[in-house]
Amino acid sequence: MRVRSYALTLAAAVCGALLSCAGSAAAQQGLLQRDPAVCGGADSSWSEAASKNAESLSKAEWSPFGSPERGWETYLPLIQRELGTNCGPGTPEFARLLADFQAQYHLEIDGLFGSGTFQVMKGLWQERRPFILARLRGECPVAPVEYIMTNLPAREDTYDREDRRLRGDALKAYRDMVAAARRDGIMRSDPKLLTIFSGYRQADVDSERCASEGNCDGKRRATCSPHATGFAIDLNLGFAPGSRIDSTSQANRLYQSRTEAYRWLVRNAHRFGFVNYAYEPWHWEWVGNPAALGTTSASAASAAQPAAFTGQ
Ligand SMILES: [Zn+2]
Numbered sequence: 001m002r003v004r005s006y007a008l009t010l011a012a013a014v015c016g017a018l019l020s021c022a023g024s025a026a027a028q029q030g031l032l033q034r035d036p037a038v039c040g041g042a043d044s045s046w047s048e049a050a051s052k053n054a055e056s057l058s059k060a061e062w063s064p065f066g067s068p069e070r071g072w073e074t075y076l077p078l079i080q081r082e083l084g085t086n087c088g089p090g091t092p093e094f095a096r097l098l099a100d101f102q103a104q105y106h107l108e109i110d111g112l113f114g115s116g117t118f119q120v121m122k123g124l125w126q127e128r129r130p131f132i133l134a135r136l137r138g139e140c141p142v143a144p145v146e147y148i149m150t151n152l153p154a155r156e157d158t159y160d161r162e163d164r165r166l167r168g169d170a171l172k173a174y175r176d177m178v179a180a181a182r183r184d185g186i187m188r189s190d191p192k193l194l195t196i197f198s199g200y201r202q203a204d205v206d207s208e209r210c211a212s213e214g215n216c217d218g219k220r221r222a223t224c225s226p227h228a229t230g231f232a233i234d235l236n237l238g239f240a241p242g243s244r245i246d247s248t249s250q251a252n253r254l255y256q257s258r259t260e261a262y263r264w265l266v267r268n269a270h271r272f273g274f275v276n277y278a279y280e281p282w283h284w285e286w287v288g289n290p291a292a293l294g295t296t297s298a299s300a301a302s303a304a305q306p307a308a309f310t311g312q
Helices: 010-017 022-028 044-059 073-083 092-104 115-127 130-136 168-183 203-213 250-257 260-272 298-302 306-311
Strands: 149-151 165-167 196-198 232-235 274-277 280-286
Touching: 044 073, 044 092, 073 092, 073 115, 073 250, 073 260, 092 115, 115 130, 115 274, 149 168, 165 168, 168 260, 168 274, 168 280, 250 260, 250 280, 260 274, 260 280
Parallel strands: none
Antiparallel strands: 149 165, 196 232, 232 280, 274 280
């Protein structure tokens, strides 16, 4: 998908970065929309769309990020937040709110979830990532200097590596977020939830690893990774049986999207300045200080191809 094709609206930027849009605030507070009388109480004209959405949730065949997928439940938490509701995907209220979204973005207004509607949402989500906007300008943001990186103690690191680092400002925001999650009981089942399994990665080390080990993490190690900014973190959400923690298999991503930890992040991470990359439930970027993004030289920037966006 081409992010460029979507208008960057002020509302979207404010909603994503600062979180003051009314729908998101409603979604965050707990919500009347969980009430069946609300979720099922929309105009009955949305009942048919609701039934179709309930069916496509697990059956739709599509390729939202380039690879074939079945169903759209993986993205449901982000979609619900965008719509400002906790109503289920098979409810008339969900269909009605989807229709409102479609009207706002001049899409066909049918209340049906489909790839066209998703592409617009995906564009909004991508535009909330300063890293992506820099890439659209042909820049490859990297950390300006290494000394601003802070080492993570073992308790914050998923695998107790010694070289895990993050920018100090992003780390502070991460710690505030984890403290809030802990207060909400998110780590009760597993104290290692929301620990970091990847943080800052030096661009040249990433490139070497890609070349020497063939481990290119998609194309990211070979081109330009948000992890080179020091703002990106990969968080432990657990993983599906038989999967790796960062497997992009649909089974693993669906498993993670259903976790309480991920749903908590979707509802709350923005309060601490973090935004998600929708294709990877574990990948979050701190956008609290986008002006601090450094950029590489022109030669490195020229290696950044728009095609890489689909994997970011
Ligand atoms: Zn990541």
